Amino acid sequence: MPPSANTLMIRKLESIFPLSNEERQALSELPIQVMVSKPDQDIVRVGDRPSQCCMLIRGFTCVYKLTAEGKRQIVAFHVPGDIPDLQSLHLKVLDNSVATVSACTLGFIQHEALHDLCNRHPRITAALWRETLVDASIFREWMTGIGRREAYNRMAHLLCELKVRLEAVGLAEDGTFDLPVTQTELADAIGASPVHVNRVLQELRGDGLIRSKGTQVSILEWEGLKAAGDFDPLYLHLRKDGNA
Incomplete structure (x- = not known):
């Protein structure tokens, strides 16, 4: 429930x-x-x-x-x-x-x-x-990402962030979570075109970092995705990371 x-x-x-x-x-x-x-x-x-x-x-x-x-x-x-x-x-x-x-x-x-x-x-x-x-x-x-990261890295960073934030409230398990967001909305978030977002997601799948089916996303290689996104969860200030 x-x-x-x-x-x-x-x-x-x-x-x-x-x-x-x-x-x-x-x-x-x-x-x-x-x-x-x-x-x-x-x-x-x-x-x-x-x-x-x-x-x-x-x-x-x-x-x-x-x-x-x-x-x-x-x-x-x-x-x-x-x-x-x-x-x-x-x-x-x-x-x-x-x-x-x-x-x-x-x-x-x-x-x-x-x-x-x-x-x-x-x-x-x-x-x-x-x-x-x-x-x-x-x-x-997000401002740092839009200003200084490429679209591939911005997307990897966003997926890392959502995975960690959803885990914090018990809505991601074993790197799998629901992402009911369209490619147009992802484009509006990372400052790219929907066509470019589609290409970036294909590259992340091709590199073996993620798997997606419908709205469900699974992170297959966490350390690899973190590296691709230049992701450090410090900025989320979660207690489990010792930042509270």
């Missing part, structure tokens, strides 16, 4: 921050309204003034920006347990959009409830702050 929204939130925060039993209990009692959304739907848009945050329970979402010509740059993928618009708790006007990539189950948490939780449990405030800092760290790594 999939974990509940509250359990998933606890699991995600504990991957980056140690929680006490009292804090886990407070998080388990946080009111979360669960809704289901279709793929390719905006959850929030640039200029919105949301009164709630959205936690991803199932599926994939992305954060994106559009140029004046309507070209899209995906600046982050989010996996279950993430809160893609957590900054809306303090930044009242959004400067990016968040959309579903696949069919998603979403949990909406009122800002008022989060503020109350943080006032009662200051260490949860620290955990949520750390979550936003890790998001910023991931963004810096």
Whole structure:
């Protein structure tokens, strides 16, 4: 049975921050309204003034920006347990959009409830702050990749990152995970064309680093993929890596 929204939130925060039993209990009692959304739907848009945050329970979402010509740059993928618009708790006007990539189950948490939780449990405030800092760290790594790595290396790095992040919330096993992302969306994330993404994925398969079938990806040679992507998980600041 999939974990509940509250359990998933606890699991995600504990991957980056140690929680006490009292804090886990407070998080388990946080009111979360669960809704289901279709793929390719905006959850929030640039200029919105949301009164709630959205936690991803199932599926994939992305954060994106559009140029004046309507070209899209995906600046982050989010996996279950993430809160893609957590900054809306303090930044009242959004400067990016968040959309579903696949069919998603979403949990909406009122800002008022989060503020109350943080006032009662200051260490949860620290955990949520750390979550936003890790998001910023991931963004810096993506910027480095787009600016300084070739498409083959950017794709290898992205697959390494998603594997580690999904493992942290129990959604990847033995290097295999679900990746319900189209080649067009991958192209918008790594700054390449869909045709180039297709070629890069073929090269990764041909080099014996990955296997893919449908939406499922299996990493066959972890050390080789890490080397190809110049991947060091330090920037994810996961507790199991000793970085907390």
